[in-house]
Amino acid sequence: MPASAATQLIDKLQPATRLLAHYDANARALPWRRPPGSPPPDPYVVWLSEVMLQQTTVATVKPRFRRFIQRWPTIEGLAAAEDEAILSEWAGLGYYARARNLIACAREVVRRGGFPQTESELRSLPGLGEYTAAAIAAIAFGEQATVIDTNVARVIARYHGIDRPLVEARADIRVLAEGMTPPDRAGDYAQAMMDLGATICRPKQPDCPNCPLSSECQAWATGSPERFPAPKVKAARPHRHGLAWWIERDGAVWLVRRPAKGLLGGMAALPGPEWGEESPPQPAAATISHGFTHFTLDLHIVSKAEPLAEGWWQPIDRMNEAGLPTLYAKAVQAMLSRKEALAA
Incomplete structure (x- = not known):
């Protein structure tokens, strides 16, 4: 099939199908991930990485994640560790309430005999909010959960032409994201959306020509995709x-x-x-x-x-x-x- 015909065929596929095909070919290699199409990773690995990645860059987390896993390769080992040892290992990652929640959550999971397998049950664990619970449910357990971090929210806003600040459009973005989430390959789809926002649909200088969703992206159609979504007005910090x-x-x-x-x-x-x-x-x-x-x-x-x-x-x-x-x-x-x- 000629390349132009193949491109036209791909463009006719559903956005999720095109995104997954792009992910299969371009997925980032990260120490907490399995390759596309592989069996789900250990939920402990998914949980630990997602907690570390909250408000922290991938580049910063990668070496720290490896150190944590080397020191505590199982959640049982982490739950049994002294608080001071975990807090010391966390030093430099910032947002230290995450470390205290990490300790509490590890001990609660061990007390229960393992991680719950649904988004709603995961929300009952210490420190697990909407995003983290959805990410673990999708990536570790294959649940059709809608995973929305800042990168994913930006992708959704641009794809649908939402020009309001993300904080104001949160409810609309969730509805739209749920409508795009496929029933199959939930973990791969969640990570594909994360990768898309991190590597292509960047806040500045988005690489729209190489985006698998650009043919239907309303922000790209305007010629000024960086305008979407509108920036949040920052209040002065005391x-x-x-x-x-x-x-x-x-x-x-x-x-x-x-x-x-x-x-x-x-x-x-x-x-x-x-x-x-x-x-x-x-x-x-x-x-x-x-x-x-x-x-x-x-x-x-x-x-x-x-x-x-x-x-x-x-x-x-x-x-x-x-x-x-x-x-x-x-x-x-x-x-x-x-x-x-x-x-x-």
Whole structure:
């Protein structure tokens, strides 16, 4: 069959069929995936990867996922691990409530004797929202679940010409996405949509000529696909100040563990009071700036002589073993850099 005739035939196929054919030929090789058409992967692998991928890039997650699986190859092993070990391994991935939910969910799954196999039952597990439950149901168990992350929502919005911000069009996007979800190959279809949004239907410079859905895409037909969907209006984030004590003795620094609940809950940290809107009066040895989802922070680091609160001495040459979140890792590096500068 001539190439032009073959192209015309493919264009007549349903969007899901064309998308799956594209996925079969172009699926990303990821450590938590099985090749297209293969038996479903272990639900533990799907769950762990999806939790890690929430608001974190694939490039960042890949090496961290491999480390987790190497250390805890089964959900039973993860459920039996100490909280501190898991939180330490999670350090640097951000959004630490995910790590606490990861621990709670692993133990609940083991208590139940395994993962539930439907989207509705999966929603009852700690930390599993609409998207994650649907992804596990589709990819691990083959349920015809509609999986919508930010990438998929953008694909749907462009395909149907929705020019409102995604947050305003969420209900319409779900209805449209459900109408496009095929009854077969649920896991492959979900991952095909994710790949399409991540590699072709990108927020900027979408590769529309190579998109298997472009022939019917309303955004592409306008000649300006980047206009769809409309960008969300960002509100200004409030700014806060924090104080952290630097207590050093005999080549070690005094660390504490933050309260289990709240921001950076259960993570290793430099001691200090809660953050507020006012800058502390003490002169700081160093100040670092850090952005959280809902606010920005200046953390002022002040030297102090005696240990505060319950904690431990962490040798400076083994600081990488403490599992510090990014905020406090930056604070430690700032103080060590200052110390080197003063000694020079």
